[in-house]
Amino acid sequence: MARGRELFRYCATRLALAPVMLWLIASLVFLLLRVAPGDPVDAVLGSRAPEAAKAALRSSLGLDQSLWNQYSNFLSRLVHGDLGNALINNESVRSIISKTLPASLELGITALIISAVLGLTVGFSGIARPEGKFDFAGRFYGIGTYALPPFWAAMLIQLVFAVMLGWLPVGGRFPPSLIPPEGSGFLIFDSVISGNWAALQGSIRHLVLPACTLGLLLSGVFTNALRLNLNRTLKSDYVESARSRGLSETQVVLRHALPNALLPVLTIAGITVASLIGGALLIEVTFSWPGIAMSLYESINQRDYPVVQGIVVAIAALVVMVSVAVDLLVAVLDPRIRY
Amino acid sequence: MAVDLKNRCVTDRRRSRLQASVLIGLALAFSQSACKPKRQSERLTVASAGRISSLDPALASTTGVLQVLSALGDTLYIRGTNGKLQPQLAASKPQLSDDGLSLTIPLRRDVLFHDGTRFDAEAMAFSLNRFLRIGSQRYLLSDRIAAIETPNTFEIRLRLKHPSSSFESLLTSPYLTPVSPKAYADHADRFLNDRFVGTGPYTLNSFRNTQQRLLPFRNYWGTPPNNVGLDLINLSNSTALFGALISGEVDVLLSNSIDEDQKRALSERADKNLLRESKGPATNITFVTLRTNRPPLQSQTVRRALAHSIDRRLISARVSYSQREPLRSLIPPGLRGGKTEPWPTYNLNTARKLFQQAGYCSGRRLQLPFTFRTNVPSDRLMALTWQAQLKRDLPDCVQMTLNGVESTTVYEQLSKGAFEAVILDWGGSYPDPEAYISPLLSCKLSEGNICEKGEAVDGGTFWAAPGLQTALRRSDSLQGKARLKELATVDAMAAEGAPYIPVWFVAPKAWAQLRLNPPIFNGNGLVNLAQLGERR
Numbered sequence: 022m023a024r025g026r027e028l029f030r031y032c033a034t035r036l037a038l039a040p041v042m043l044w045l046i047a048s049l050v051f052l053l054l055r056v057a058p059g060d061p062v063d064a065v066l067g068s069r070a071p072e073a074a075k076a077a078l079r080s081s082l083g084l085d086q087s088l089w090n091q092y093s094n095f096l097s098r099l100v101h102g103d104l105g106n107a108l109i110n111n112e113s114v115r116s117i118i119s120k121t122l123p124a125s126l127e128l129g130i131t132a133l134i135i136s137a138v139l140g141l142t143v144g145f146s147g148i149a150r151p152e153g154k155f156d157f158a159g160r161f162y163g164i165g166t167y168a169l170p171p172f173w174a175a176m177l178i179q180l181v182f183a184v185m186l187g188w189l190p191v192g193g194r195f196p197p198s199l200i201p202p203e204g205s206g207f208l209i210f211d212s213v214i215s216g217n218w219a220a221l222q223g224s225i226r227h228l229v230l231p232a233c234t235l236g237l238l239l240s241g242v243f244t245n246a247l248r249l250n251l252n253r254t255l256k257s258d259y260v261e262s263a264r265s266r267g268l269s270e271t272q273v274v275l276r277h278a279l280p281n282a283l284l285p286v287l288t289i290a291g292i293t294v295a296s297l298i299g300g301a302l303l304i305e306v307t308f309s310w311p312g313i314a315m316s317l318y319e320s321i322n323q324r325d326y327p328v329v330q331g332i333v334v335a336i337a338a339l340v341v342m343v344s345v346a347v348d349l350l351v352a353v354l355d356p357r358i359r360y
Numbered sequence: 361m362a363v364d365l366k367n368r369c370v371t372d373r374r375r376s377r378l379q380a381s382v383l384i385g386l387a388l389a390f391s392q393s394a395c396k397p398k399r400q401s402e403r404l405t406v407a408s409a410g411r412i413s414s415l416d417p418a419l420a421s422t423t424g425v426l427q428v429l430s431a432l433g434d435t436l437y438i439r440g441t442n443g444k445l446q447p448q449l450a451a452s453k454p455q456l457s458d459d460g461l462s463l464t465i466p467l468r469r470d471v472l473f474h475d476g477t478r479f480d481a482e483a484m485a486f487s488l489n490r491f492l493r494i495g496s497q498r499y500l501l502s503d504r505i506a507a508i509e510t511p512n513t514f515e516i517r518l519r520l521k522h523p524s525s526s527f528e529s530l531l532t533s534p535y536l537t538p539v540s541p542k543a544y545a546d547h548a549d550r551f552l553n554d555r556f557v558g559t560g561p562y563t564l565n566s567f568r569n570t571q572q573r574l575l576p577f578r579n580y581w582g583t584p585p586n587n588v589g590l591d592l593i594n595l596s597n598s599t600a601l602f603g604a605l606i607s608g609e610v611d612v613l614l615s616n617s618i619d620e621d622q623k624r625a626l627s628e629r630a631d632k633n634l635l636r637e638s639k640g641p642a643t644n645i646t647f648v649t650l651r652t653n654r655p656p657l658q659s660q661t662v663r664r665a666l667a668h669s670i671d672r673r674l675i676s677a678r679v680s681y682s683q684r685e686p687l688r689s690l691i692p693p694g695l696r697g698g699k700t701e702p703w704p705t706y707n708l709n710t711a712r713k714l715f716q717q718a719g720y721c722s723g724r725r726l727q728l729p730f731t732f733r734t735n736v737p738s739d740r741l742m743a744l745t746w747q748a749q750l751k752r753d754l755p756d757c758v759q760m761t762l763n764g765v766e767s768t769t770v771y772e773q774l775s776k777g778a779f780e781a782v783i784l785d786w787g788g789s790y791p792d793p794e795a796y797i798s799p800l801l802s803c804k805l806s807e808g809n810i811c812e813k814g815e816a817v818d819g820g821t822f823w824a825a826p827g828l829q830t831a832l833r834r835s836d837s838l839q840g841k842a843r844l845k846e847l848a849t850v851d852a853m854a855a856e857g858a859p860y861i862p863v864w865f866v867a868p869k870a871w872a873q874l875r876l877n878p879p880i881f882n883g884n885g886l887v888n889l890a891q892l893g894e895r896r
Contacts, residue, residue, distance in 0.1 A: 059768030065496050067421060067789075072775075072818060074499040110414040110553050120569075176599055184603035191609055192600040193570060197591035198401040200566055200573070309595040311411070311570045319411065324768060 028352055035348065039341045044096075046337045047330060051095055054326050055088060061108045064323035082108055095330065104331035109323055114331035117316055122335065123206030124194055125305070125312030128231055129297050132304075135236025137290065140243025148251050148274065159244055166241035175234050175307040182230060189230045192309030196223035231308040235301060239293055246289045250282035257281075284355050291347030298336055403573070403589035404876070404892055407601055407610040409617035411569040411594050414553035417487075418495040420535040423868070423885075427614060428592060430882075431574055431889040433537030433558030434582075436465060436484070437528060439791050439883020443641065443694055445528055449479065449538065449559065451514070454531075460523030460837065461506075465531075467514045471581045473540035474563045481510035487538040488518075490548055500530060500789055523837040526794035532884055533790045561585050561890040570594045574889075586877070586893030598622055605635070605871055612872045612879060614887055616644070620738065624681045626871050636872040640881030641694035642865040644787040645687055645796065646742075648730075651780050652859050653810045653822035656718075656726055660809075663858035664704070665714035666728075666781075669758070671706040671749050676864050679741040684864035689851050690800055691793045692865050694883075700848045702855035703862055708753050721757040731782040734764040739783045742863065774820035782820065783863070791884050793847050794836050801854055803829060809857070816859070823859030 062075045062084065079085045083094065098105055104114035144163070147156030183191040195201045195208060202220050204211035209228070212221035254260060255278050263273045302314040309315075313332055320328035408424050417433065420426055436450045447453065451466040471479035485508045492498050492505070504527055507519040520527065530536070541548075543557035554567045561582065562574035574590040593610065595601050598618040605613040605626070613626075630637035650657045650666070657663055672686035687693075688703035704710070715721045730747065732739040747760045765773075770782060788795025799819070803811035806824035816823050831853065835846035854860065870879035870887050877895050879887045 058766070058772055060772050063768065063771050067497070070497070071499050071815070078496075107413075110416070110419055111551050112413070112553055179599060179603060183609075184599075184607050187607045191603040191607060192595045192597075193593055195571065197405050197571055197573075197593045198403065201568070201571075306596050307600070309570065309597065309600050311568070315411075315596065322768075 028349075031352070032345070032349060035345050039338075039345070042341060043334060043337055047096075047099060047334050048092075050330050050333045051092055051326075054324070054329055055091075057324075059324045061324040061326060064325070065109060099334070104334070105327035107320075107328045108325045109328075114327050117328060118313065118331060118335050120206065121311060121313040121316045124208075124310060125298075125301060125314060127207050127209060128228065128235065128304070128310060128312060129294070129301060131228060131232040132235035132239065132301075133290070133293065133297060135232055136239035136293070137243055139236060140240035141247050141286070143240070144244040144247030145251070145279075147248065148255070151252065156248075159248060163241040163244035163248065166237055166239075167245070168241075169238060171234075171238050171303040172307060174238060175231075175304055178230060178234050179307060190227050192307075194224070194227050194311055195220070196227070199223055231304050231310050234308075235297070235304045239297065242289060242293055243286060246286045247282060250285050251278060254278040254282045284351060287351055287354070288347060291344050294340060294343045298340070401589075401591070402587075403591050404587050404611045405591045405593060405609070406612040406614060406889065406892070407593050407595055407604050408614045409595065409598075409601060411596070412572065413569060414551060415556040415564070415567065415572075416547075416551040416553055417535045417537050417539065417556075417558075418491050418498075419551055419553075421496060423616070424594065426534045426884075427886050427889070428572060428574075429534040429537055429556070429558075429560075430884075430886045431560055431562045431590070432556045432564055433534065433539070433560040434471075435534060435537050436467075436531045439529070439532050441880060441882060443791075443883045445532070449484070454528060461520050463518045463520065463527065464511075465516050465518070467516060468581060469514050471559050472579045473543070473559055474557045474577055475540050475543050476579075477540050477542045479538060479559050480513050481516045482513075483541050484516050484538050485510050486541040486544075486548075488536065490539070490544065491536060493549055494551065495535065497535065497789060501536075504530070522833075524794075525839050525843055526790070526792040526836055529792035529795070530790045534884070534886070562590065565589070583890070585890035587890075590889055590892075602626070605873075608873065611876060612870060612887075612892060614868075614870045614879070616866060616868050620680045620683060623683055623869065627683070627869075630871065634874065636874060636876065636878040638870050638872075638879040638881060638887075640868040640870070640885045640887070641791070641883055642685075642692035642867045643791070643885035644785055644866040645690065645692055646684070646738075646783065646785040646863045646866070647687075647690070648861040648863060649774075649779070649782050649784050649820045650859055650861070651777055651820060651822060652857075653777065656728075657780060659718050660857060661714050661718040662720075662726065663861075665711050665718065665720075666758075667855075667858045667861045668704050668707045668711035668714065669750060669754060670746060670861055670863070671753075672863060673706070674749060675742055675745045678745045679738050680864075684738075684866055687862040687865045688855075689862060690854055690860060691796050691847065691851060692788075695788075695791060695793050695796070700851060702848075702852040703858075704855075712754060712757060715754065715757040721754075725756065726758045728758055728760045729763055729780050730760050731763045731765055731770065731779045733767040733770055733783070735767050736785075740764065742783055775818045777820065777822065779820060784819075785866075797835070797847070797850055797854075798832060800860065801828060801832060801850065821859035823857055825853055825857050828853050 062078050066074055066078060083091065106113050107117060143159045147153065147159035150156060179191060182188050199220055201208055202211040202215040202217050204214060208224040209221060212224055260273055260278050263277045298314060301312065302318060304310065305312045305315040306318055317329065317332045320332065408427065410422060410424050412425055412428060415428060417429055420429055434448045436448060437445050438448045440446045449468055449471060451468050455464040467481060467484065473479055488508050492501055504520055504524050505518055506521045509517040509519065511517055537558055540557040544552060556564045561577055561580045562585065563577045565573040565575045570593065572592040574592065576585045576589060595604060601613055601615055601618050602622040604610040626635060627637060629635045650663050652658055676682050676684050676686055688701035712721060715726065720726050730743055732743040743762050747762055750758050750760050773779065786796065786800065799815050802815040803824045804814035805812045809824055811817055811822050811824040828850065831846060831850045835843055835850055838846055868881065868885045872879055875895055877891065877893055880891050881887055
């Protein structure tokens with residue numbers, strides 16, 4: 022009962038701190054964008070537009086106001102859930118996020134599943150014989166995939182599997198010859214719901230390369246985490262005690278060591294979500310995946326302040342939510358944790 | 361016996377390796393045939409670079425958007441492959457009043473918008489007024505147009521603020537394509553990003569930032585398209601575009617955004633008759649901008665010495681495998697109306713003499729900081745090559761140091777005089793010499809040879825010359841040969857003053873699969889998408 026109260030207090034504190042964190046991040050992004058060189062007006066009008074035309078546009082976009090005025094306007098809109106409109110085409114930032122976020126989530130979730138399955142399988146495979154061939158290969162795999170530069174790996178995979186072998190599409194999210202099914206924006210889900218099997222096949226074909234690349238690059242984290250935790254757990258007292266009770270090694274590993282070794286991996290999975298977004302940027306750009314990271318990249322290039330601010334706030338909110346959810350899950354699964 | 365066993369083991373191992381190799385080979389061969397993307401429609405897939413954030417002509421500026429708009433809409437006039445002005449929605453050539461201040465354009469009577477409404481003078485006036493109100497490049501029109509009149513249903517009259525011979529070219533720009541007043545009634549003063557209702561050979565069937573589907577417009581007034589429709593896809597990087605064409609995933613590739621080595625690889629494939637390649641008129645020029653209001657480049661002699669010192673052929677060969685052609689004018693060759701190339705050719709002796717005249721080479725070297733845009737790969741290569749070339753040719757006269765700066769910072773700092781020498785490029789908003797020389801050379805207020813206000817300041821040269829602005833204005837008011845002569849004078853004055861050193865020009869290219877007709881470019885540097893189709 023006391024633990025439940027502690028847990029509740031912990032959750033409430035985390036959730037109460039979330040808006041503060043979001044405010045800090047939003048303010049930082051607001052400031053950094055204004056400090057960074059470059060002018061969104063140049064992106065709209067071109068660098069050689071007459072100064073008078075630039076001044077008129079700057080005024081209509083409110084960019085001629087004082088920094089404080091711009092900041093207070095931004096914050097007051099943010100509090101009301103209004104992320105503003107893109108400077109480039111006046112589209113609402115909320116609409117841009119709602120169009121691109123499902124694509125990124127679809128890619129991210131698939132990549133996370135691939136990375137977890139691949140990473141944990143490789144990490145687990147070497148455990149039968151520590152310092153053996155499999156263990157060494159697993160260690161090499163863990164370090165290798167983690168150290169691989171994402172853009173290079175992505176381009177190489179794209180070149181081999183899409184260009185040379187022609188197995189899968191080079192880029193994009195959906196076959197150009199089909200109309201994407203309407204709905205949630207998660208194309209695989211929407212295709213299944215609408216019973217559009219051609220669309221489903223097309224969506225999966227386009228998802229395979231970017232998701233496998235991202236999954237491969239992140240799987241090393243899981244491999245290393247599981248290897249280290251499993252090695253440590255196998256040397257712990259309770260595992261020795263299980264062995265002394267005459268349990269087989271398989272039972273010892275699967276029933277006693279593995280569940281305990283997986284708990285820290287769960288926390289790492291939560292942290293991986295943040296890296297997933299960073300990694301997704303390069304993957305989305307390489308595979309022309311129309312996700313939120315790609316939108317962020319383009320908006321930064323165009324100095325489209327409202328879009329950059331809106332996307333960063335949305336991503337930050339997502340990371341906070343996932344991290345709170347993972348903390349709660351770990352707390353529920355591990356009775357030893359105290360807050 | 362032991363030996364036999366060992367031999368058998370070795371033989372078995374070899375056999376299993378052979379079997380595995382055969383299996384892998386078969387699997388690869390199968391994958392090559394079975395897993396290649398199957399053609400699911402008769403429509404053509406056309407790939408280009410960059411996403412399309414809006415299809416509103418009032419916002420259009422990138423080549424990708426202009427390309428789509430050119431298929432969805434028509435303009436009053438179009439520049440043909442030969443560069444000549446041809447009526448499109450206009451019924452004939454514009455009638456210019458004697459004072460050059462009024463342009464009367466008769467319109468076609470058989471044109472319908474995609475929503476079934478009639479195209480007439482009111483619709484054209486609506487579209488022009490809409491562009492003047494909300495167009496991102498409205499200054500191009502507002503600087504010239506005093507009033508838009510509709511004397512009758514199929515005639516539009518444009519009153520100009522001053523005579524402008526380049527105005528006709530401006531009317532070929534896809535951002536002046538008319539839109540249906542009915543469809544845009546609620547968007548007369550705001551952008552309509554994801555729909556387009558114009559008069560072109562295609563209607564917009566579906567729109568996403570990265571994919572658009574265009575279907576032939578059944579009631580099109582002109583020649584119907586050669587294909588049953590187009591699926592346009594927008595990929596974000598050069599490797600993806602290159603790979604999509606090579607793997608057969610796309611039928612046509614329209615892009616200048618692909619890397620030079622990949623461009624060369626595609627050209628080589630075209631030479632081997634594996635692809636079709638087409639080249640459009642040059643639309644983009646690259647030049648070195650020199651800051652002329654402060655020493656050492658305040659000296660015209662030093663600037664001219666630098667202009668003589670640049671080996672364009674070598675630089676183009678190293679940077680682009682000679683695909684970018686050397687340029688010695690501020691006007692792209694297709695628009696020049698002649699073969700005038702007033703900037704000097706590479707001449708080391710003259711360069712050395714001029715440097716010596718300016719007091720360099722005899723124990724004194726010109727320290728030249730040269731800035732390039734870090735996000736433009738060809739800029740970096742150009743800077744490195746020129747630096748190495750100067751070190752080889754004139755080591756005792758010039759020492760060049762390189763600074764890499766991101767392009768947005770460069771544009772922001774140009775007018776503040778932050779860069780002594782910087783490499784930049786420029787593509788005119790419409791196919792006319794005016795769209796190149798005016799933004800680069802205009803000056804509103806000057807003292808001597810220094811411009812204090814105007815485009816020359818915004819462009820970072822701060823250069824002015826007596827009589828240049830008069831010649832600029834005159835060149836836009838004259839017609840025909842007299843105009844060409846005046847343009848040549850302006851170009852020659854700029855070459856003499858050398859605030860810029862033109863380096864190369866870039867002509868757009870397009871590639872198509874072998875079974876298709878080769879793409880055809882119009883005078884605006886855009887591919888005629890309706891002409892694409894199976895080769896007969």
